Structure formats: structure tokens, C-alpha cells
Amino acid sequence: EEDVKSRYWNNLGDAYLGKGDDAKAEQCFNTALSLLLVAKKPPLHELARPYHNLAIIYRNLHQIDKSLEYELRSIPYRKSDSKDFLSIARSYLGAGECYFELSRYPEALLYLDSALFLQAQALPSRLFSETADAFAIKAKVMAAQHRFEEAIVMLDSALYSCGYHKKGNWNVITAPRQFLSAFHQKAALYFSLYDQTRQETSLLS
Numbered sequence: 001e002e003d004v005k006s007r008y009w010n011n012l013g014d015a016y017l018g019k020g021d022d023a024k025a026e027q028c029f030n031t032a033l034s035l036l037l038v039a040k041k042p043p044l045h046e047l048a049r050p051y052h053n054l055a056i057i058y059r060n061l062h063q064i065d066k067s068l069e070y071e072l073r074s075i076p077y078r079k080s081d082s083k084d085f086l087s088i089a090r091s092y093l094g095a096g097e098c099y100f101e102l103s104r105y106p107e108a109l110l111y112l113d114s115a116l117f118l119q120a121q122a123l124p125s126r127l128f129s130e131t132a133d134a135f136a137i138k139a140k141v142m143a144a145q146h147r148f149e150e151a152i153v154m155l156d157s158a159l160y161s162c163g164y165h166k167k168g169n170w171n172v173i174t175a176p177r178q179f180l181s182a183f184h185q186k187a188a189l190y191f192s193l194y195d196q197t198r199q200e201t202s203l204l205s
Contacts, residue, residue, distance in 0.1 A: 002039035006032040044080035068098035089118035129175035132161035148193040158182040
């Protein structure tokens with residue numbers, strides 16, 4: 001019974017989160033988590049959802065350490081259903097984003113690559129909005145280390161995952177928000193790459 005009530009509060013929290021009301025969403029997710037924690041035998045995979053959702057809230061509030069803590073807590077519960085690759089990848093992706101925000105780039109790449117691997121197991125086509133998110137965050141990690149050319153390759157992969165093919169053979173955009181964000185990010189990277197090249201040229205002259 002508690003897991004049914006928990007799903008109700010999680011769904012309500014999702015609705016508030018979608019409307020941008022982080023405070024009410026946080027209350028709902030905490031209620032969902034509390035219900036599961038007092039249950040005698042809660043489904044382990046159900047526990048992952050409120051932990052992950054609270055991690056999203058804390059990222060929105062720029063409480064990155066707390067977000068990472070909750071994201072990492074969600075992973076063992078995700079793994080209780082070892083075949084749910086996309087759900088496990090979702091928590092890896094969130095953890096990777098947290099590590100990036102904390103400038104812990106090796107850990108960020110480890111978790112993002114794990115997310116991408118699991119997503120590819122579930123969806124070999126890679127046409128998936130969360131795959132685009134993973135490539136885009138990985139591009140930010142590369143750019144933060146001034147690896148601009150590698151970052152551009154990651155963004156090309158992000159655009160591909162949105163349904164965009166640069167040769168124009170097919171362009172059915174399935175993830176418009178990620179598509180626009182990746183294009184903007186790619187334009188900024190080209191400017192950074194140009195600026196880096198200009199500075200190197202001026203040092204040699």
C-alpha cells in the first residue's frame with residue numbers, strides 16, 4: 001500500500017517539478033521517500049525514484065553536493081532491476097552532471113560514459129533525448145579542460161541523438177530542447193576554439 005501512495009506523491013512531485021515549483025515538488029518527493037522507508041518490504045526499485053527526483057531538485061537549487069549524495073543513493077536501488085538499463089543510466093547521468101559541476105572531471109567522464117553505455121544497450125540507435133543530454137554534458141567536461149575539438153565531436157553526437165544528421169539525409173528532430181541547446185553550445189565552442197587558435201598564433205608571431 002505504501003508503494004502505491006509513494007507513486008502518487010512522486011507523480012504529484014513530477015507535476016510540480018514540470019511547473020517549476022521546486023518547493024512543492026521537494027515536499028512531495030520527501031513524502032514519497034518517507035512512505036517507502038517505513039514500509040515493511042518496499043520494492044527496491046521504487047526507492048530509486050524519490051532519491052533521483054530529490055537530486056534533480058537539489059541541482060536546481062545549486063546544492064550540488066547534496067544532489068550528488070542523493071543521486072549516488074539512487075544507484076543501488078536502480079540496480080535492483082538489472083535489466084532496466086535506462087533507469088540505471090538516468091542516475092549515472094545525474095551523478096555525472098554533479099561531478100562536472102564540482103569540477104571533478106575524471107569522475108564525471110566515468111559516470112557519463114557508463115550512462116552512454118547503458119543507453120546504447122537499451123537503444124542501439126542512440127536516438128534518445130537523455131543520450132543527447134549525456135553527450136552534451138560530456139562536451140562541457142571536455143571544454144572545461146580546453147579539449148575543444150573533442151567537445152565538438154561530442155556535440156555532433158548529441159545532435160545525432162536528437163534526430164539531426166549534418167549531411168541532411170534525415171532531420172526529424174525528436175528532442176527539440178536538447179537540439180537547440182547543443183547547437184548553441186557548439187557555436188560557443190567554435191568561438192572558444194577560434195580564440196584559442198588566435199592566441200596560439202599571436203604567441204608564435
